[in-house]
Amino acid sequence: xxPSNQNPVAVRIMLWRTCLFLALSVCTxxxxxxxxxxISNAPSDVLTHAVAFCTLTFLASASFPMISGKAVFFFLALxxxxxxxxxxxxxxxxxxxxxxxxxxxxxxxxxxxxIHIARxxxxxxxxx
Numbered sequence: 001x002x003p004s005n006q007n008p009v010a011v012r013i014m015l016w017r018t019c020l021f022l023a024l025s026v027c028t029x030x031x032x033x034x035x036x037x038x039i040s041n042a043p044s045d046v047l048t049h050a051v052a053f054c055t056l057t058f059l060a061s062a063s064f065p066m067i068s069g070k071a072v073f074f075f076l077a078l079x080x081x082x083x084x085x086x087x088x089x090x091x092x093x094x095x096x097x098x099x100x101x102x103x104x105x106x107x108x109x110x111x112x113x114x115i116h117i118a119r120x121x122x123x124x125x126x127x128x
Contacts, residue, residue: 013063020059024079027052031083035093046103053080061115069112080104081095 030052053076067119080101088096 002036013065016059016063020056020063023056024060027056031094032092034088034091036058045097045100049100049103050107053104054111057068057108057111058115069116073112076108077105080108 056074056079057078060067060076061069064072084096084098084101086092087094
């Protein structure tokens, strides 16, 4: 077996990006699946949105570590808005909700804050 010459950081980032792509795919399908065919037994729509956007924010930040939190926020905010806009189409038998989008935004901001604090603390401990 040949030893790998690939940069381990590049491999790790590629794995994070694959996870992000899969998570975005699952979230898009789940959000746009017609309500009459839905198999979700989620306890709360708010909880579902919060968990989804916390996960997406974490994966986006890990996948693109050199991109600012503002860029991650902007991309995911637009993604959430696009999903809510698409849910307004009657054929999906879903309801667009401003409340859901606000939950998405709060989840993004809180997750970015936790990531920022963790990175700042990591820099402090590694410089000591």
